Amino acid sequence: KRYVRKGVPLEHRARVWMVLSGAQAQMDQNPGYYHQLLQGERNPRLEDAIRTDLNRTFPDNVKFRKTTDPCLQRTLYNVLLAYGHHNQGVGYCQGMNFIAGYLILITNNEEESFWLLDALVGRILPDYYSPAMLGLKTDQEVLGELVRVKLPAVGALMERLGVLWTLLVSRWFICLFVDILPVETVLRIWDCLFNEGSKIIFRVALTLIKQHQELILEATSVPDICDKFKQITKGSFVMECHTFMQKIFSEPGSLSMATVAKLRESCRARLLAQG
Amino acid sequence: MATAPYNYSYIFKYIIIGDMGVGKSCLLHQFTEKKFMADCPHTIGVEFGTRIIEVSGQKIKLQIWDTAGQERFRAVTRSYYRGAAGALMVYDITRRSTYNHLSSWLTDARNLTNPNTVIILIGNKADLEAQRDVTYEEAKQFAEENDLMVTIGELLRKEDAFLEAAKKIYQNIQDGSLDLNAAESGVQHKPSAPQGGRLTSEPQPQREGCGC
Numbered sequence: 190k191r192y193v194r195k196g197v198p199l200e201h202r203a204r205v206w207m208v209l210s211g212a213q214a215q216m217d218q219n220p221g222y223y224h225q226l227l228q229g230e231r232n233p234r235l236e237d238a239i240r241t242d243l244n245r246t247f248p249d250n251v252k253f254r255k256t257t258d259p260c261l262q263r264t265l266y267n268v269l270l271a272y273g274h275h276n277q278g279v280g281y282c283q284g285m286n287f288i289a290g291y292l293i294l295i296t297n298n299e300e301e302s303f304w305l306l307d308a309l310v311g312r313i314l315p316d317y318y319s320p321a322m323l324g325l326k327t328d329q330e331v332l333g334e335l336v337r338v339k340l341p342a343v344g345a346l347m348e349r350l351g352v353l354w355t356l357l358v359s360r361w362f363i364c365l366f367v368d369i370l371p372v373e374t375v376l377r378i379w380d381c382l383f384n385e386g387s388k389i390i391f392r393v394a395l396t397l398i399k400q401h402q403e404l405i406l407e408a409t410s411v412p413d414i415c416d417k418f419k420q421i422t423k424g425s426f427v428m429e430c431h432t433f434m435q436k437i438f439s440e441p442g443s444l445s446m447a448t449v450a451k452l453r454e455s456c457r458a459r460l461l462a463q464g
Numbered sequence: 465m466a467t468a469p470y471n472y473s474y475i476f477k478y479i480i481i482g483d484m485g486v487g488k489s490c491l492l493h494q495f496t497e498k499k500f501m502a503d504c505p506h507t508i509g510v511e512f513g514t515r516i517i518e519v520s521g522q523k524i525k526l527q528i529w530d531t532a533g534q535e536r537f538r539a540v541t542r543s544y545y546r547g548a549a550g551a552l553m554v555y556d557i558t559r560r561s562t563y564n565h566l567s568s569w570l571t572d573a574r575n576l577t578n579p580n581t582v583i584i585l586i587g588n589k590a591d592l593e594a595q596r597d598v599t600y601e602e603a604k605q606f607a608e609e610n611d612l613m614v615t616i617g618e619l620l621r622k623e624d625a626f627l628e629a630a631k632k633i634y635q636n637i638q639d640g641s642l643d644l645n646a647a648e649s650g651v652q653h654k655p656s657a658p659q660g661g662r663l664t665s666e667p668q669p670q671r672e673g674c675g676c
Contacts (some may be wrong), residue, residue, distance in 0.1 A: 245506050322540060355510070
């Protein structure tokens, strides 16, 4: 755990992620499965949705540009399509394109990217991407509860402004910080995500909020607080990924998986009761 | 100093809705940044932008909420419909499916906003004439049949949609059909004249947007 928290060297990252997440084991147990998924009957609605986002996935990255050969858009398309066939309850959800894109860049391997995506979407993250997005809504509420307890001033401000967490942090959860925090920082977070599970997301979120608490408390309106939440994901604090990673394990204080599980349970029940 | 507390007199809240990939974010970006961007990153959840415009000599700040288009995101974006003074409903003239879904977007808009919300239909990507999949006439008919308060044809400058909606909303304020005191009217009045001193009832820093 300590080794991973200090950052996995880039050249070993793909292997370490594969092993830690159980993706390697799944891949070994299901030889040929990935390719079968791409040969089966296709769902035109799924294909349409994926295609719509291809040009909008890292348009600034030359490897994803349509004119590049070989173009990673094709790889991305395959991974997302295979995943949509594999997990039909989820299909394709916007945001998965960014995650799959990073996996492709790190592994340089279509099949491994697929199995890592499966580890994240199917096992590590609790139901963020299915059509009801209940896991996502739950975790945003959980973050709200954690803020209320750990950073009560921010919690009170959110209440006063009547702003929903969804507005501020949807992207954080859905994209796992891709295109929100600097690349190296995102990869370091993912090292821990694959190793320690989804509570890392709360650690990162709480650290960002705590570190910039004063700035956030200046907000006097909803648009204002939106701006502040954009600002806090930029600057030297998030660029210095070593310090940042140390902070996420010290700043938010203790955060056991048991606490998170309990909060998830109560928030989920509340959401279901609201209908 | 005699500086006015605000350099605009009203805030209008807008939402932009429509299927994924119809160009909602580009439309917003183009309007607020005044430049075109071909591959806007798609919106996850909700984003917003602002721009100050002028209608009948009044400065109005438009606060525009851009929502993710994929259907499942409606679960998290619907709360933003509340309190919208204007709704821009966008489809892509080169993809019929995005046009076919308009009625479901309209149902959401009607159910979740107030009766005075000005709904505008925008046929986007009109520059791709060769790939046209929806005719202007049928879209116009759809707008008329559904009594959309203002219809903006796809051929007009896109910026006009934002302005036309504002004109209509302003007109509704002037003729009294839009009650500014009503909850969720989507409009806030910002008295800009400082002479009123303490007597000017300055609205509290806005509690707006997402009714929760």
